[in-house]
Amino acid sequence: SGGFPTPLEWPLRFSSSDLFLPTDQFQQRHLGPLPSDVQEMCKVIGVKDLAELMELTIPASVRREQPMELPDGRLGESGSLALLKEMLSKNVIAKNYIGMGYHGSHVPGPILRNLLENPGWYTAYTPYQAEISQGRLESLVNYQTLVCELTGMEVANASLLDEGTAAAEAMAMIARAVNSKAKNQFFISDSVHPQSIDCIRTRAEYFGMELVIGDHTTTDFASMDKLCGALVQYPDTRGRFFSFDGIADALHKNGAYFVVAADPLSLVVAKPPSEFGADVVVGSMQRFGVPMWFGGPSAAYLATSKKQVRRMPGRLIGESLDRLGNPAYRLTLQTREQHIRLDKATSNVCTAQVLLANMAGMYAVYHRKDGLQRIAQRVHGLAQLFASEAAKAGVAVTSSEAFFDTVTFETPKAKAVLEELQKQKMNLRLLDDKTLAASFDETHLEADIAVLVAALKAAGAATGAGAGAVAVDGKLPTAFARTGKFLEQKIFNSISSETELMRYLHTLQKKDLALDTSMISLGSCTMKLNSVSSLAPCSWPEVANMHPFAPASHTAGYREMLESLEKYLISVTGFDACSLQPTSGASGEYAGLLVIKKYLEAQGQGHRDVCIIPRSAHGTNPASAAMCGMEIKWIEDSRGMDIAEFKALCAEHKDRLACLMVTYPSTRAFFEDNIQEICATVHEFGGQVYMDGANMNAQLGLTSPGIIGADVCHLNLHKTFSIPHGGGGPGLGPICVKKHLAKHLPGHCVVQPSSVGSEPAGAVSAAPWGQAGIACIPWMFCTMLGKQGVLDSARYSILNANYMKSRLEPHFDIAPTNKNNKCAHEFIMDFSEIRKKTGIVEEDIAKRLQDYGFHAPTMSWPVPHSLMIEPTESEDKAELDRFCDSMISIRKEIAKIESGEWPAEDNPLKNAPHTQHECCASEWTHPYSREEAAFPAPWLLQRGKFWPTVARVDNSLGDRKLKLYPSHGIIGEEFGTLR
Amino acid sequence: SGGFPTPLEWPLRFSSSDLFLPTDQFQQRHLGPLPSDVQEMCKVIGVKDLAELMELTIPASVRREQPMELPDGRLGESGSLALLKEMLSKNVIAKNYIGMGYHGSHVPGPILRNLLENPGWYTAYTPYQAEISQGRLESLVNYQTLVCELTGMEVANASLLDEGTAAAEAMAMIARAVNSKAKNQFFISDSVHPQSIDCIRTRAEYFGMELVIGDHTTTDFASMDKLCGALVQYPDTRGRFFSFDGIADALHKNGAYFVVAADPLSLVVAKPPSEFGADVVVGSMQRFGVPMWFGGPSAAYLATSKKQVRRMPGRLIGESLDRLGNPAYRLTLQTREQHIRLDKATSNVCTAQVLLANMAGMYAVYHRKDGLQRIAQRVHGLAQLFASEAAKAGVAVTSSEAFFDTVTFETPKAKAVLEELQKQKMNLRLLDDKTLAASFDETHLEADIAVLVAALKAAGAATGAGAGAVAVDGKLPTAFARTGKFLEQKIFNSISSETELMRYLHTLQKKDLALDTSMISLGSCTMKLNSVSSLAPCSWPEVANMHPFAPASHTAGYREMLESLEKYLISVTGFDACSLQPTSGASGEYAGLLVIKKYLEAQGQGHRDVCIIPRSAHGTNPASAAMCGMEIKWIEDSRGMDIAEFKALCAEHKDRLACLMVTYPSTRAFFEDNIQEICATVHEFGGQVYMDGANMNAQLGLTSPGIIGADVCHLNLHKTFSIPHGGGGPGLGPICVKKHLAKHLPGHCVVQPSSVGSEPAGAVSAAPWGQAGIACIPWMFCTMLGKQGVLDSARYSILNANYMKSRLEPHFDIAPTNKNNKCAHEFIMDFSEIRKKTGIVEEDIAKRLQDYGFHAPTMSWPVPHSLMIEPTESEDKAELDRFCDSMISIRKEIAKIESGEWPAEDNPLKNAPHTQHECCASEWTHPYSREEAAFPAPWLLQRGKFWPTVARVDNSLGDRKLKLYPSHGIIGEEFGTLR
Numbered sequence A, B: 001s002g003g004f005p006t007p008l009e010w011p012l013r014f015s016s017s018d019l020f021l022p023t024d025q026f027q028q029r030h031l032g033p034l035p036s037d038v039q040e041m042c043k044v045i046g047v048k049d050l051a052e053l054m055e056l057t058i059p060a061s062v063r064r065e066q067p068m069e070l071p072d073g074r075l076g077e078s079g080s081l082a083l084l085k086e087m088l089s090k091n092v093i094a095k096n097y098i099g100m101g102y103h104g105s106h107v108p109g110p111i112l113r114n115l116l117e118n119p120g121w122y123t124a125y126t127p128y129q130a131e132i133s134q135g136r137l138e139s140l141v142n143y144q145t146l147v148c149e150l151t152g153m154e155v156a157n158a159s160l161l162d163e164g165t166a167a168a169e170a171m172a173m174i175a176r177a178v179n180s181k182a183k184n185q186f187f188i189s190d191s192v193h194p195q196s197i198d199c200i201r202t203r204a205e206y207f208g209m210e211l212v213i214g215d216h217t218t219t220d221f222a223s224m225d226k227l228c229g230a231l232v233q234y235p236d237t238r239g240r241f242f243s244f245d246g247i248a249d250a251l252h253k254n255g256a257y258f259v260v261a262a263d264p265l266s267l268v269v270a271k272p273p274s275e276f277g278a279d280v281v282v283g284s285m286q287r288f289g290v291p292m293w294f295g296g297p298s299a300a301y302l303a304t305s306k307k308q309v310r311r312m313p314g315r316l317i318g319e320s321l322d323r324l325g326n327p328a329y330r331l332t333l334q335t336r337e338q339h340i341r342l343d344k345a346t347s348n349v350c351t352a353q354v355l356l357a358n359m360a361g362m363y364a365v366y367h368r369k370d371g372l373q374r375i376a377q378r379v380h381g382l383a384q385l386f387a388s389e390a391a392k393a394g395v396a397v398t399s400s401e402a403f404f405d406t407v408t409f410e411t412p413k414a415k416a417v418l419e420e421l422q423k424q425k426m427n428l429r430l431l432d433d434k435t436l437a438a439s440f441d442e443t444h445l446e447a448d449i450a451v452l453v454a455a456l457k458a459a460g461a462a463t464g465a466g467a468g469a470v471a472v473d474g475k476l477p478t479a480f481a482r483t484g485k486f487l488e489q490k491i492f493n494s495i496s497s498e499t500e501l502m503r504y505l506h507t508l509q510k511k512d513l514a515l516d517t518s519m520i521s522l523g524s525c526t527m528k529l530n531s532v533s534s535l536a537p538c539s540w541p542e543v544a545n546m547h548p549f550a551p552a553s554h555t556a557g558y559r560e561m562l563e564s565l566e567k568y569l570i571s572v573t574g575f576d577a578c579s580l581q582p583t584s585g586a587s588g589e590y591a592g593l594l595v596i597k598k599y600l601e602a603q604g605q606g607h608r609d610v611c612i613i614p615r616s617a618h619g620t621n622p623a624s625a626a627m628c629g630m631e632i633k634w635i636e637d638s639r640g641m642d643i644a645e646f647k648a649l650c651a652e653h654k655d656r657l658a659c660l661m662v663t664y665p666s667t668r669a670f671f672e673d674n675i676q677e678i679c680a681t682v683h684e685f686g687g688q689v690y691m692d693g694a695n696m697n698a699q700l701g702l703t704s705p706g707i708i709g710a711d712v713c714h715l716n717l718h719k720t721f722s723i724p725h726g727g728g729g730p731g732l733g734p735i736c737v738k739k740h741l742a743k744h745l746p747g748h749c750v751v752q753p754s755s756v757g758s759e760p761a762g763a764v765s766a767a768p769w770g771q772a773g774i775a776c777i778p779w780m781f782c783t784m785l786g787k788q789g790v791l792d793s794a795r796y797s798i799l800n801a802n803y804m805k806s807r808l809e810p811h812f813d814i815a816p817t818n819k820n821n822k823c824a825h826e827f828i829m830d831f832s833e834i835r836k837k838t839g840i841v842e843e844d845i846a847k848r849l850q851d852y853g854f855h856a857p858t859m860s861w862p863v864p865h866s867l868m869i870e871p872t873e874s875e876d877k878a879e880l881d882r883f884c885d886s887m888i889s890i891r892k893e894i895a896k897i898e899s900g901e902w903p904a905e906d907n908p909l910k911n912a913p914h915t916q917h918e919c920c921a922s923e924w925t926h927p928y929s930r931e932e933a934a935f936p937a938p939w940l941l942q943r944g945k946f947w948p949t950v951a952r953v954d955n956s957l958g959d960r961k962l963k964l965y966p967s968h969g970i971i972g973e974e975f976g977t978l979r
């Protein structure tokens, strides 16, 4: 009964009719349990089969009947790759001179292979568990240090999403610092990259900020007393260096802040913004060895002074001490994270661009300071050479000598010249109908310039008005050249050979527990398989080497793939339109709320500004709502929302109700029965329903946002659709919407994605399709799995969670689930009782799991004193059993504390995790044995022990006594220290 | 002074003239020491600079003046890749139906990324140090078990070089077993793959074996009393299954052996050769997930019965116990290795195809038994479908139903049809002027068959004589179908998901010390950087997916690359011609000696058969000479050969002197002064000089085989030219020769390489260009480094060795070097005195180095009680210092034993290596501390400790009580057990 499609039982049995099915079918590769395991697991759960489990888990009212419109999933892995290759071969990879913040770059071989393509790096989670994350924390400290050294600022975070949104974050941060309603103007130089202006404009609208866009050379900042800050680009979007002397002073006198968007490669040779008074510096690190990827992913940076540190958006690595008094890196100031600030948030950044930040940091490590200088000088030299040769050829070069990598020139038929060169696979930038620009980067060769100049001449760009020759020496004019010491840290001046870099990467990676070691059952994070076949296309040149603003005639392959992915996501959600622009889940939330705002305005309901959010929501939800200027009304939902209470709340705010933000199934980890009634109530009271799709893994094909009655949702493609977490990014957070909202999907001022609406919300990302470069991962996921495999992903994830719950229920308190005692794809273990009885807290259990070789599940959220466990469909029964056995064994350890056999303060849980240094020390003072400390389970010897490299890190010390980089000079002094 | 070219000092200084040099220059990536280090190191050595060191190291008489004709090395990494890409784009990748033992295959994504492209696997050395090699040893046990299960035989080795030479090895092994001069005939069925016949023919010639090639169905084996063995192909080269019933009996009655060459994929569904009496089974594992790579590398197998085990060629993994009584894998029966058997050898196999064997084994692990069955059935089904569809279309199909993957058909204009299809990018096999064959593999799709049949029809292949439809059910005729149980081991029936395979690969890899952890200073093995840029092309489709017998019109890119590499090697050696066919150093030795034999014969000197070999020679030298039917005369060379003694020896054998085999610099590790006189003497007495090029790393651009006066040499491209060792292969051992020998370079019966001579020696490998698929690695090495970088490789390798020697000299005895006390690129530490005084032997020191995180250098060769250390140019000073510090620290430990502070039998050296299990055990009974055991050096905490996973392995126990797989059933029973 019950309305589920009756799926073919996986795996597809071999039969003569399937004789010719390609034998590299992906379903059996993605899903952990074998059919025989499924039977056994169902028995433990107490259900007949998977179908019965689904019926007991998912309310009848929301069950999906309609199969998803996805590929049939019979192509196999190589067939799917071949199809994608064919599609993407429609891309034209041209010589790129477009610039605008996106540049060709060489990914150094050892970084490509040993970091970007290494599961040890890309399958790691955000380094919340510091003891098993010292490797990538060190790498991120390198990155932060690099940014500080380039910009001259005191502190930098561990990445933001892109330069455009980083500039918007800077504005928001400044507004908070200024903290005055009266100062609600923000100035943007009109020579800032247009897509950045676009992103800031979007952000300003509901943030209550008035933008003044103008010429910074003629603006009288001293007289603008409503100004809270000003942003300039350095060098500017036309490639020019300006002297900003005086601007900072004028702003500061006015109580306003000076924000500079700067190209980091230029900063290697140019005067750092700190020297002309910048308070905040933002930019993109893409050209530090990250591909252009049609716009993303790449890491943006934000650097500022120490006094802003508690207002900074994004994550920040600092240092603390561990239990044994050794220094240890950690994510510091977690109070800055969205789950604390909630409705007072000015930023919702959660998933950022960690993998790309690591790449950029390692690029600098590998090239060293002297190599970076050589690259920057060469790039500048190429621009000089072009200016010189073009001028000689009679082209009217308009750049003075104060440029870095971009040269402009005038020609009456600019557009015709542009198009003629595009045909010859050379892409320039059109500035206006008589001006073109050419930008140079490390991938260009001297010979390219001869070809380019000849082509310009042939296309009639030479007007005979060419100026005289420019000096070609790779040197900036003295007024703009960097002089002081910088990047003196050992880490940027020691590694030179590929062997050394390979070992450094390996040394760091070995410190970190990633999916290549064991399951990472972080609730709400869906750490499933990131298959090689889905990732491989990211390294294809036709995917990697595309500028986001390349002409449409060059990007047909990309567009076809992206539009096909949009269709898949539309079908999965049961909605009508999709925008791939948001770069993370939080970015999707923000975009979705904007769409709702625009819709309400169009309905004459623009005054509606109340957003209802259940208490169990992820911190990004209220943060996103706050960024849209909404007022948050909380509602309790520990056993699901009470419908009467919910109705009363709606009624109370009926004139102002804008929307509900609801996660389904909620992070309480079961499918709520009344979700449709809840959604209907919102509509009744004039609001819209935003569904947070982080738990979409439980829905795939079994129900949908459409069925429950939502209007818009985001999807975390880095959860449900198998994009790897990368240690904290990249993510991809598209939104899907119902028809009535489609016309408000985000636009873009440079290139309109085909999803753009007729009355669009502004751009939410710097690139039209946000993270296009990793969109092939979900595309491959859908194509390889097909509708049955995608459906099975949900079914198996629910199976795995309920199996674990059933195994652990006799030993632990489990937070309430649905009326049939079935959880969704995750469940919550509640340690309140244990804590009361023994003083053992969730953190002790989480850290003790490290001794057993496991990453801790999500801690203390959404229930205090809990762990939330999400196994995903990709884990096999043996791994689930090892985890359950560990938990049960830990329960026995707790019993020994309860019974007094072990003292409350000196036991394996309180002392967890244990390091090899401690376990191999001559002295051992604990009342339990070394074996009990380090080898509490048999597989630790059989499969190899994973050792945390530091003991438990003192978090409060780290937050109280902030130790940051590079000011105290530790970073790099001790290459690979004990961390 | 002194005749060296004065090289530009590296690194190329940034200067305006070099402003536009690409910034990804490779030289600084390949070479470890920085210029500042070089200065310091020279000081320690006591020389002014590198130039002076070269002068003191290399005899003036042999110095090279002429620069090598190599690229200029200024393209950079990406420029070099772009050039190669352009060259290889001339390849045409067609649908391949050629068969003949080479088949399209899918490399599963996780194997590609986590094994083939993972330095943890490919930079490992042959697993002689069992304690830090349990991962790949387990993987090789999987491989051996797989082969045993497929063939039905009792024991299989851990790979041979290719199917053709494996068949030749089988013949040689049998000859040894039969051990009767009277039985000198070997029968080969004329339906064996032609290239295998070619390889056997070559081998038989000087082995004194008479070949009888005929139709096995009509041969009366019982009457052939001179027969020692017979070889058939199963299924045969035309795809047919034959019943071999009776053949084995007839042979056995005659005291002869039955050898079967079998396709392993067919064996998944077909009756195993053990069931029709095979004594030896050989074949290629290529189609188990290894690319065709234009012929190689891939792993060949040889399986036989237990009673042959001590006669088997190649390496064999067995089991023993470690010091703590735990089971441990190891290379067993090292007595079989070439360095023991020496002049009585029947095989010279040393480097094999370990990396590819691991891939093939993992392919089976990942597909599991049921997946392999599905693949085999599908492939057979595709062949059936083709037979059926072609027949329906009127093509005269000649295959009966007893075929597996290959179908033959007749058509009067066979060659024209073949060529027409080649134009359409479909490659068939031409059997004779009226017969074509098509072979199918896992990469083919059902749809391909429709296209193929239509194309055949359009090309006029249909004669109207088509037979009736064939059943298309994927099932073999009962008479040939496999029935019994096989592949029941857990390891071939448990792993299903990509997650599990990724973790299994990671679990194994973590156990093994490879170059990603620390230097591997194995003397004579040259474990230098294997750069990502040089390896990347191996994964390009135009490199991977080429059949070795594809038509010349499809292989222009490959040929251009190979011929360009030949030219580079010719210039490096100072010779005149080059053959890339040999697949390993030993294969090159054999090829070179064959060329000498052919030359002598052509001069009427065919009777010459004495080969002089110095005592320090590598074991493959006498083995290769023995295989050519030569008699070996040894000469002492502990301080270089004495010229008078040498002359006397030549004089003694003047009528029979065929050649000298000499290594230069010899493995005594210094440049001998009298090498030219030695070579001249050989010539004087009518012999030729074969130079073993294993130490070519010390010569590059500084001297050459041409200058010293040799006539032929092989090069280990897997040493000097940076092909990774892969844990024991693949290798590539081309030979270069002087003009007078060029006409005898090896030929090939299917496709002649351009290097073939006019009076060629026979084929030494199954494929025309042996290991073509990895030839891009040395090509990239030469192109990226250029002549200066290649020269610097030698200079820096000599620098590094002399620096280490200088640091260690105050603490240890160093074996004699040259008159200036300068070693070449390696040096020998002699522990005879230590042994006498303390009972500490070289093995204790080697194992103790593991506790310090290092792989042991080469042990006890060529000097007893020694370690031979070769750092290579890729190690930086810090790593050299860590190694030297370890040795000095170990010397201090020895002093404590000497002084009686530690007992002779219970000290950190005798007990080395220490495992984490032991160091974390409650009980600790040793008179030294746990810290002294496990953390004797500071970097072990800073950089991460590498733990051996088993304690010292008992070698003699392992050889005495042979424990092999899979007969005792251990393998796979305990997935990832404590090994």
Ligand SMILES: Cc1ncc(COP(=O)(O)O)c(C=O)c1O
Pocket: A349, A350, A351, A524, A525, A584, A585, A586, A587, A617, A618, A620, A621, A663, A667, A692, A694, A695, A716, A731, A732, A733
């Ligand atoms: C329920 C929920 N919503 C939203 C988010 C935010 O997504 P992102 O980190 O991609 O911004 C998360 C992230 O974990 C989440 O769990």
Ligand SMILES: Cc1ncc(COP(=O)(O)O)c(C=O)c1O
Pocket: B349, B350, B351, B524, B525, B584, B585, B586, B587, B617, B618, B620, B621, B663, B667, B692, B694, B695, B716, B731, B732, B733
């Ligand atoms: C001096 C010497 N000659 C020959 C060889 C044999 O080379 P291969 O192992 O490639 O057959 C070696 C291998 O280590 C060697 O060191």
Ligand SMILES: O=C([O-])O
Pocket: A126, A350, A351, A524
């Ligand atoms: O990333 C999260 O905060 O869940």
